[in-house]
Amino acid sequence: MSELSGLFAPEVVAVVGATEREGSVGRAVFENLLADFDGEVLPVNPNVDRVFDRPCYDSVAETGADLAVVVVPAETAVEVVENAGETGIRNVVVITAGFGETGSEGTAREKRLVEAAETYDLNLVGPNSLGVISTPVGLNATFGPTNARPGGISFMSQSGAFVTAVLDWAEDRQVGFNDIVSLGNKAVLDETDFVESWGDDADTDVVLGYLESIEDGVSFVRTAREVTRGTPVVVVKSGRTQAGASAAASHTGAIAGSERAYEAGLRKAGVIRADSVSELFDFGAMLSGQPVPDDGGVAVVTNAGGPGVMATDAVGDSGAELAELTDDSREALAAVLPDSADPYNPVDVIGDAPVERFEDALEVVLADPNVGSAVVIACPSAVLSFEALGETLASMAETREQPLSACLMGGTSTAAAAAALGEVGVPTYFDPARAVRGLAALYEYRAIRDRRYEEPATFDVDREAAREILGRVETTPDNNLGIESMDLLEAYGIPTPDGEVVDSPAAAREVAERLDGDIVMKIVSPDILHKTDVGGVEVGVATADVEDVFESLVTRARTYQPDARVLGVQVQETVDLEAGVETIVGTNRDPQFGPLVLFGLGGVFVEVLEDTTVRVAPVSEPEATGMLDDIDAAPLLRGARGREPVDEDAVVETIQRLSQLVTDFPAIVELDVNPLVATPDGVAAIDLRLTVDPERLPHNP
Structure with missing residues (x-):
């Protein structure tokens, strides 16, 4: 069992702040726990004797609970958490708001929560959390209006409101969950902790997350990189911004920015990035319900040419490949399809296709060694029963190793088919592009799972020389170094052209005379970033002209920016650009x-x-x-x-x-x-x- 097992599979839960008062969070949490929880639920409220006919405890210390859910006011919540820790309770969910999100007083209270968690080694969720859900034990320790149905998705969200919306949506679409966590302020437990825990959980097929930030990116990358070798992780990240770029002094800083950092971090971690909420759950449904393809491209079987072309375009856009059918497969398709049908991929079984023609075509396609997955697209027709098609596809999905995706382009008539396919983990979509992108997530995860990891190389370098060069910044007013520090690169084995920084025309001439060919000369000033814009670079300088060019470069720099620090001129051999x-x-x-x-x-x-x-x-x-x-x-x-x-x-x-x-x-x-x-x-x-x-x-x- 993981170290968070007591959080998700407690035997006794104490609700601190339980009450029968209508419209209260304490009542909602208590009722949700009473509805399905396999264990014991104990109310803690010193102001009443009983809650829903259950005797109340005056203090959480009296309960002997495995998990304490705290819904009392913020001022009291800190004392409750400290009391829980003192008495041996190791798992706490603080639903109460009024902490770091509210200002200095709240921040101070949150600091006390963190100190208590460190002192007593608490698994603490929140504060300002909707709560947690774990379907294997019927645990719904939230104040949301909807519980989760069982499934293989474990989901974390930095927004509690997002959790309630997702649960309502998922109920309508029969999407099931294993665990759900509303992260709240992430004062103690954060996304890294849950990725690690769910990576060890046999009941979690895929980890999904809605995140606004990642607190410790280095730790997250290290943890997720291990987890994603066996469990896919998909994240939708909000709060994209270029604010970090505006304050950056270098090209690299301006181009990188915070969003590029998240892209790079999630990529290194092996996390699949979803661009929207719909993609997050499209990917989750596919990764939790379908096998990862071993090899081969995507095949499309459709009774409508237009949607088939849309799916083909989506395959190209997704980075997956359209499967090229073998000659044997095309001959087999020609034998089971009408003369007007297309035996190439996408396979158009044409508009009058009954269920049997879909089945015959799909049997041929899935037997092709070049096919790793298939998307089936069906539009309504007088001869096609969506319900029968759904049952047929569901049966095939249970006997085939390749993943399937279904695009049923209809309304209420597709409900029975979608239900049958959902029972065997085959997602259904209205949009052909979404059906393809879901399959593409499987291919992306396969690449993540199978990619080669190597430890970074360690080169023989001169760290002491580098330390000395970097130390020169202590004598500069703005912490910047420039081409006068090129020796830093040489200390780490990065080749630089032969040359030197000089402070006089005569010294420039001396350096030029030992270099071969014409010379490149550059003004050296930490205050002038774009040297070419001020005429601070001269290329192809003859040795005889070096002294004059030195004077000219210095004059231009001082004319352009009189207060600029001019450290000299770099005299360098020419590199053939x-x-x-x-x-x-x-x-x-x-x-x-x-x-x-x-x-x-x-x-x-x-x-x-x-x-x-x-x-x-x-x-x-x-x-x-x-x-x-x-x-x-x-x-x-x-x-x-x-x-x-x-x-x-x-x-x-x-x-x-x-x-x-x-x-x-x-x-x-x-x-x-x-x-x-x-x-x-x-x-x-x-x-x-x-x-x-x-x-x-x-x-x-």
Whole structure:
């Protein structure tokens, strides 16, 4: 049993604040528990003798309960929780509001709840929670108007109102649940705790969640990544915002933003992201009721051409593949279908098809080795009985290994068929696209379940040199470092062009004379982010002109921004940009998920095209390789239009080395390498900008 078993399967539940008063939360919770709970329900209320003919206890300490449900006012609730902990009760649901969501006084009360939970090792849900439900033991410790029917879905929600709406909706559609938790303020137990608990629960087929935030992204990723190897997790995340991007100083920070962090975090965790409530439960119904396909694409069997085309489009949009039927299958279909029917996928059995023709076509399709799943689309006709079709499909679903999805495009006439299919876990839809997306969730989960996990590589680097370079930020007024700190990249094995930062024309000439060919010169100023905009970069400078160009660059910088700090000029060997692709690699530290690593098309177009992808650090080799696949500009890396392919291995290694750098040094808040020029011969980091938190810098003893 999991450590939360006492929360979901108690033997004795005490309701603190139970009452018979009409319209009260205490009455609703008590009545809901009395209705179905297998165990004992005890009322706690020192102001009355009995509640619904059950003797009342003056204190929760007298009950010996496994679970205490607290519905008294906030001021009293804290004392009740402390009393419960003192007397050995380990599971508490605080339904009462008036805590962290209400202001400073409520925040102080919530802090006391947390302290009590830590002191007495409490499993505490809430406060400000609707409550919890567990159908295996008939536990409905909520004040909602509807109970859940049994099923394989365990569901958590950060909104109590959302739970009540879902329960009402689910009852009408025969959707069943194992456990339900209204998370409330998540003062103690949060989404990570329940994902871990349900991952160990044999009665939970799929975990669904409505979340507005994830409190500890690092812990959530670590936990969910293990759980999703055996139990699918699907989340709809609200509160999408770019607010985090507006305050970011770097390209990476501006592009990443909080929403990109959640995308990257959920991806690393192996969590399927639903875009809407309907998708959340479409995916949940499919994942809880249907087998995961072993191999093969999607087959469509339909009696209507238009919906069949819609389903075909949806397959392409979903990322799944349309199955290509074998010659034998097409011959078999031709033998059982009218001459006017289409034996190709999508298989159109045409409008006059009775149930038997659907069955014959589906038998052929499911026997095809290229078919991993099938969606059946049926529109009303005079010769088709939806009820008979539902019974036939239900029977086939029980004897076949491939998952099925049914699109019954009708109204009340489809009710009996939907009920029959629901009994065997086959979801039904009106919209062909939804029927396909449900199947696509199975394919997505298969990829998550089977994907290769590797520990991030650990490279031989010079951490001491990196620590010294980062320490220079302590002498800057704004915590920013620039190309004067290129040695940081070299310390972590990231190639940079030969060159130096100099502070005089003569020094510039000296450096140029030891470099081959023409020179690139750049103004070095932490206050000037876009050097090209101010004429702060000169390319193809001859050695004889280096001193004059030095003076010119400094003059332009001071004219453009008189108060800018000018640290000198970088004199650097030329990298042939025409022979390579300008990319960007960078990092941004997210408050929930920690350091993010960004890769994409770089140079001057990075903010315009925003062709980038993000991962949560540390980044492994397969993850870094996947980043190259993600961007729209991937063909440029692989030699589009006759160009020679770049050294992808060098790019992948650079992403990993940068990931190690920001993992090793939490003081790095943001970092851009833009451009990182990728060529057939390797990579070269041309420019660098980073922000460092001096308070998080490591120091020598």
